[in-house]
Amino acid sequence: MVFRKPPDGGWGWVVVVVSFFTQLLCYGSPLAVGVLYVAWLDAFGEGKGKTAWVGSLANGIGLLASPVCSICVSSFGVRPVAIFSGFMVAGGLMMSSFAPNIYFLYVSYGIVVGLGCGLLYTATVTITCHYFDKRRGLALGLISTGSSVGLFIYAALQRELIDLYGLDGCLLIVGALSLNILACGSLMRPLESSDSPPLEKTCVDKVPDQYFVYHEKEKTVEENISILEKGYADEKCVNNIADYKQDNILNKNVLSSINVNEKDTYKKKVVEQTNFCKQLAKRKWQLYLNYWEETMVLFKNKVFSALFVAILLFDIGGFPPSLLMEDVARSANVNEDDYHMPLISIIGIMTAVGKLTLGILADFKWVNTLYLYVTTLLMTGVALFAIPFAKSYLTLAILSGILGFLTGNWSIFPYVTTKTVGIEKLTHAYGILMFFAGLGNSLGPPIVGWFYDWTQEYDTAFYFSGFCVLLGGFLLLLAALPCWNACTSQSSKSPPNTYSYKVASSA
DSSP states (O other): OOBOOOOSSTHHHHHHHHHHHHHHHHHHHHHTHHHHHHHHHHHHOOOHHHHHHHHHHHHHHHHHTHHHHHHHHHHHOHHHHHHHHHHHHHHHHHHHTTOSSHHHHIIIIIIIIHHHHHHHHHHHHHHHHHHOSTTHHHHHHHHHHHHHHHHHHHHHHHHHHHHHHHHHHHHHHHHHHGGGHHHHHHTOOOOOBTTOOOHHHHHHHTSOGGGGGGSOOOOOHHHHHHHHHHHHHHHHHHHHSTTTTTSHHHHHHHHHHHHHHHHHHHHHHHHHHHHHHHHHHHHHHHHHHHHHHHHHHHHTSHHHHHHHHHHHHHHHHHSHHHHHHHHHHHHTTOOGGGOSSOHHHHHHHHHHHHHHHHHHHHTSTTOOHHHHHHHHHHHHHHHHHHGGGOOSHHHHHHHHHHHHHHHGGGGTHHHHHHHHHOGGGHHHHHHHHHHHHHHHHHHHHHHHHHHHHHHSSSHHHHHHHHHHHHHHHHHHHHHTOHHHHHHHHHHOOOOTTOOOOOOGGGO
16 A cells, blocks of 8 residues: 655644553553562562563563564554554453462463554554654654653552552553553544545445455346345245145245255355455465565665664663663662662653654754664663672662663664665564564563572673673674675666665765
């Protein structure tokens, strides 16, 4: 489908507002799961690595299923997917309040809530990119701050709710708040296509040919006559049943004609439905082949290939602090009287600032968004190496703020992806990249938890995390060097279906 030119305003700002609140409501609890993590450690008495799986699944499973989420959004539309996902998030949170053990939370909180968040994230990013072009960086920065503001609010809110109503009551109330996603999703009006037919023809012309099984084929004159005769025979049969003894011979003739007509109609229906199933299977298989062909084309792009490695390593190393920072402070014997604000709240508010700042920077023509993203990766790696040296609340708070600001690079990641593969391939490419991001989110916290269970300290774990992020940053930097483009231009011209990264200054 070819969408008309993005309006860069109008109803798009309504979409930005509701997308902001959608991400706030769905990601508030999963991102602030560090507060629940400490409560689950005390409630179930399991190891740190095993308990960390709950939060990592909630933040990773939706990204792992990003290709499926992208297909759902493309097939059913943004609005239906957003409303359905709202039910998933709210239901999963409420189910988690009745969890008898940690394994139940893997399903209710990890899979159900995580998958709902993944669907909502894909829906909000997709519809925002459709409505904005010149201001896309600002729009994506605004909606992505919703999850960060949610992290800031929910970190303090969940801690207060646990103190007042217990862990179960906290999850019930948070689940009820998530039902407001339904109202937000109803306002996500899709952008009409540029080549849409007039209003009078839309209802008919929009129906694809493969759905002919749901409407009758145009019948010939003989078929219409036979249907009329059958209807007349049905009516006559009903009227003559009371007079069975008088019209016995006539009834037999009518019933025999009905049976013949029904058999013929049944055979025609079977043939039609068989042909439909064959055509549908061929089309589905062709779509499947086209999907993998487009995927292989994407991976021929050096920058795209480096992006998926970088996002995987970044989430393995960069995500654990937001989940485990509270337990890091407790393991470092930080005095609770020094706590002026939860460390997770600091990460949340600074992530919001980082997303908005980086999103605004991405809109400047003189800023290369890819190099900006690489810079955030390298600085994140350095900050992770510094965590083992932080032994007080002040130093941990400063590092939390720095990491939170740099984690705001999520706001420019869709922008970098769009510049790399184009708006036409955004949904497909972004789904693949988010799959690897989800894999990193799912593996990062358990790995750090296992390091702690093995060494009884977090130092080794964060050295490993910093190394992963730095490695991903350097690989992406090498892939984006201008020398590769120079070599390619000297060898041969790029084929029409090859995508190359365009710097912001030449956009």
